[in-house]
Amino acid sequence: MNKFVQAVTQRIIERSKVSRQAYLARIETLSAHKTARAQLPCSNLAHGFAGCCGQDKSDLKNLLKSNIAIISSYNDMLSAHKPYEHYPAQIRQALHDVGAVGQMAGGVPAMCDGVTQGEPGMELSLMSRDVIAMSVAISLSHNMFDGAMYLGVCDKILPGLFVGALAFGHLPAIFVPSGPMPTGLPNKEKVRIRQLYSEGKATRADLLESEAESYHSTGTCAFYGTANSNQMVIETMGLHLPGAAFVPPETQLRQELTNAAARQITRLTEQSGNYLPVGRLVDEKVIVNGLVALLATGGSTNLTMHLVSMAKAAGIIINWDDISQLSDVVPLLCRIYPNGPMDINYFQAAGGTSVLIRELLKGGLLHDDVNTVVGHGLSRYTQEPILENGELIFREGPLESLDKTVIASIDKPFNSHGGLKVMTGNLGRAIMKTSAVEAEHQIIEAPAVIFESQYDLEAKFKAGQLDKDCVVVVRYQGPQAIGMPELHKLITPLGILQDRGFNVALLTDGRLSGASGKVPAAIHVTPEAYVGGLLSKVEEGDLIRINGKTGEITLLVDQSELDHRICKPINCDSSYIGFGRELFNTLRCRLSSAEEGADSFNVLDKDIH
Known part of the structure; x- marks a missing residue:
């Protein structure tokens, strides 16, 4: 071993x-x-x-x-x-x-x-x-x-x-x-059609046809x-x-x-x-x-x-x-x-x-x-x-990979370390799927652009207000805030910004899952903003450093300044009702942090321990 x-x-x-x-x-x-x-x-x-x-x-x-x-x-x-x-x-x-x-x-x-x-x-x-x-x-x-x-x-x-x-x-x-x-539509073609649609260069019918050929x-x-x-x-x-x-x-x-x-x-x-x-x-x-x-x-x-x-x-x-x-x-x-x-x-x-x-x-x-x-x-x-x-x-089974561009040998791996990275810094702890991000995009230091809902990003993107180097902060998405949804809607616009030559990254207490793509994304930030994590004190324009190689997430603001800032809780009530969400309010408030598994069984630890 x-x-x-x-x-x-x-x-x-x-x-x-x-x-x-x-x-x-x-x-x-x-x-x-x-x-x-x-x-x-x-x-x-x-x-x-x-x-x-x-x-x-x-x-x-x-x-x-x-x-x-x-x-x-x-x-x-x-x-x-x-x-x-x-x-x-x-x-x-x-x-x-x-x-x-x-x-x-x-x-x-x-x-x-x-x-x-x-x-x-x-x-x-x-x-x-x-x-x-x-x-x-x-x-x-x-x-x-x-x-x-x-x-x-x-x-x-x-x-x-x-x-x-x-x-x-x-x-x-x-x-x-x-x-x-x-296997359906090639993945590159699927991504291409999604990006064209986001830029208004493909119709909804084109997009639906592409998606139906992919998931078929x-x-x-x-x-x-x-x-x-x-x-x-x-x-x-x-x-x-x-x-x-x-x-x-x-x-x-x-x-x-x-x-x-x-x-x-x-x-x-x-x-x-x-x-x-x-x-x-x-x-x-x-x-x-x-x-x-x-x-x-x-x-x-x-x-x-x-x-x-x-x-x-x-x-x-x-x-x-x-x-x-x-x-x-x-x-x-x-x-x-x-x-x-x-x-x-x-x-x-x-x-x-x-x-x-x-x-x-x-x-x-x-x-x-x-x-x-x-x-x-x-x-x-x-x-x-x-x-x-x-x-x-x-x-x-086969004694070795039949295609070493897909499954490498232990002697010649694609990378010397695993495809996931635990990120640490004054913002707390997070996870990055580094295997999907090219090395030149894994380090970024840029001003924060803040959103408190994934739905607000699209308007700014279409208006060209995100055409710049930036760290997109989407907060109040954690387990206790709104149940920690996956933020798939962000993948395509952020990928387009990167293709336009901008240095962009995502920082969130929400999830992005196995669909995490080419844009560096520090996700599952713990502690989440809703329970007073430092993420709640980030202000528009604050410099943030994300380093996927060393595993760093740092808010580049003097501690003395941070000490004077107050957490900025928001009202999540709109996410607590409708589509059956009201039935889950008791469960949601019991969820542990992402690092503790984000489950509601954490109270049982007292019995186990």
């Missing part, structure tokens, strides 16, 4: 000792009940299988047979979740074939930031993660199950499922992806945003079958992988004699493996919050210092759009996760001595699935 990765891991183990022991003791108490439904009174159990067919009723009375919960994010509006429509029936049949039972235990909400971007609904997006986790808890609360399969991929859905699964950490778990949509089928978006970052991380944590992440939907290989996942979960239950609950599988080394995968691929900035919350669900305490120190030694091995020209389908063709994991293991950057859903040892994930005479088999 790389000694620095080992040191970070050991520090996490020491920091988490009390909370991890408390968590393991809790799931040990739950797992001591063995087959959960055996503890239910007869009336309760009868209710639990009343809707089943006769054979399933008989099997559920037989405590030697496993009952597997199916938790799905299916809806037929969103492309990534549409493939899950027929998974429950398929999984139930696969379980029957091996003498087990499957029950569709519950559904979780799944919203798409691509639909809500720039709209009021986006202010519910981050909070939906906690709702999903709670929905999992409700689904599993019937205490009928011996294991669970989790069907979900995108943005907040996968992290929410993960947190919910760890709340029921005494149950074995497998996560079942749906795969990316086929079932499956996750093919660029390397939060959805595909989730899949990369979960696979490297050993919670998928090897090579399952990026197999397209509605293919025979995808179908066989789903069947194999159903069979595999039965091999992890108490009845199998090989009991491996997810709460034991996910340990400190597994969490570090997820962090390393995120950094090595230049993944979504959203995961810097999600992984903190996900780890905490297993009693493991990580922070941005861990991410920063890992980033110093984990090289950037992938160039996937928006960090490069090619999408996730090309990454898969170039060798995919099997090559990436092989290279990281070779460099001593991943812990091999971990449990996975297919057995001990992450080296199992250098295999890839294929069909041989219609049968699913796993064979050793």
